Amino acid sequence: MPTGRPGAGPTVHLYLASGAADLAALAALEQVLDAQERARSARFVFNADRENYRAAHVLLRHALSRHALVAPAAWRFRHGAYGKPEIAAPVPLADERLHFSLSHTRGLVCCAVAAAAVGVDAEGERPVSDALDLARRFFSPLEAATLAALSPPERARHFYVLWTLKESYVKALGLGLSAGLDHCVFRIAAGTPDSIVLTLHPPLDDGAADHWRFILLRIDDSYTLAAGLRSVTGARFCIHPISPVHRLPQLVLSACSAKAHYEDPIRAELPYDVI
Numbered sequence: 009m010p011t012g013r014p015g016a017g018p019t020v021h022l023y024l025a026s027g028a029a030d031l032a033a034l035a036a037l038e039q040v041l042d043a044q045e046r047a048r049s050a051r052f053v054f055n056a057d058r059e060n061y062r063a064a065h066v067l068l069r070h071a072l073s074r075h076a077l078v079a080p081a082a083w084r085f086r087h088g089a090y091g092k093p094e095i096a097a098p099v100p101l102a103d104e105r106l107h108f109s110l111s112h113t114r115g116l117v118c119c120a121v122a123a124a125a126v127g128v129d130a131e132g133e134r135p136v137s138d139a140l141d142l143a144r145r146f147f148s149p150l151e152a153a154t155l156a157a158l159s160p161p162e163r164a165r166h167f168y169v170l171w172t173l174k175e176s177y178v179k180a181l182g183l184g185l186s187a188g189l190d191h192c193v194f195r196i197a198a199g200t201p202d203s204i205v206l207t208l209h210p211p212l213d214d215g216a217a218d219h220w221r222f223i224l225l226r227i228d229d230s231y232t233l234a235a236g237l238r239s240v241t242g243a244r245f246c247i248h249p250i251s252p253v254h255r256l257p258q259l260v261l262s263a264c265s266a267k268a269h270y271e272d273p274i275r276a277e278l279p280y281d282v283i
Contacts, residue, residue, distance in 0.1 A: 019123075020122045023121070024248070024257070025118075025249070026116040030252055031060060032063075035066065037066045038062045040081040041069075064111075068110050076106060083098075084098075109176075111128050111130045116130055116227065118233060129175030129233070129235075133164065136168075140156055142167070143170070146190060151195075176222065176234040177236055178192070180236055191208060194206055203263060203266065220236055221236060221242060221266075222234060223261065223263070225247075227257050236265075247271065
């Protein structure tokens with residue numbers, strides 16, 4: 009369900025694929041990867057992790073090529089001062105620089121592409137026996153107290169909500185985990201859909217907390233995905249499920265920020281084949 013004015017602010021394009029068959033089909037397109045990506049893939053111990061990595065980077069290259077007249081194999085990447093990946097070559101056209109963020113977890117890969125700095129994080133929901141200990145160590149006291157008040161099953165799910173939101177924020181900010189996870193405090197307020205409320209203690213960037221836009225998705229009832237960027241005017245989030253094997257994931261909007269407009273996938277155009 010959308011909030012805010014459709015079309016206001018930058019557009020975030022979210023590309024995602026899930027399920028063993030789709031990830032295998034994407035990973036099989038590894039000929040578009042460069043030597044560095046192939047070497048990194050080979051270092052993973054388990055085949056599932058190697059396949060996930062290849063699928064994620066194939067997805068990223070094809071996603072970027074939907075926004076510029078560049079072949080998927082031609083993209084080159086580098087890391088910024090704090091380790092954030094960015095485009096090194098070819099230089100994007102004149103005044104429209106492409107930004108991206110990439111995330112992958114067992115069974116799901118996703119990337120966000122926008123004309124402004126953006127962050128995305130996805131996590132598969134596995135049992136977290138030490139969720140409260142982790143929250144007390146890395147989250148704010150308010151977030152830890154919120155988790156402590158929940159039942160164990162609710163606590164595990166909300167832990168992933170907070171974790172993915174925080175990861176998407178620090179990725180968009182470009183500082184990575186060096187920014188710390190306790191200064192960005194997230195709260196979910198009940199609504200239709202629920203609202204994402206951010207407080208910064210103290211702010212690490214030059215924008216107010218209410219200038220940030222986030223959405224929170226639940227995918228296949230097994231994954232939590234959060235994406236965000238800073239925009240005073242608002243933002244549009246367009247979801248693009250990618251399925252070489254013609255399988256559409258189940259997508260549910262769990263929560264969003266004020267002035268964040270969520271656009272459901274246009275079913276008539278799906279499934280979209282990346283080949």
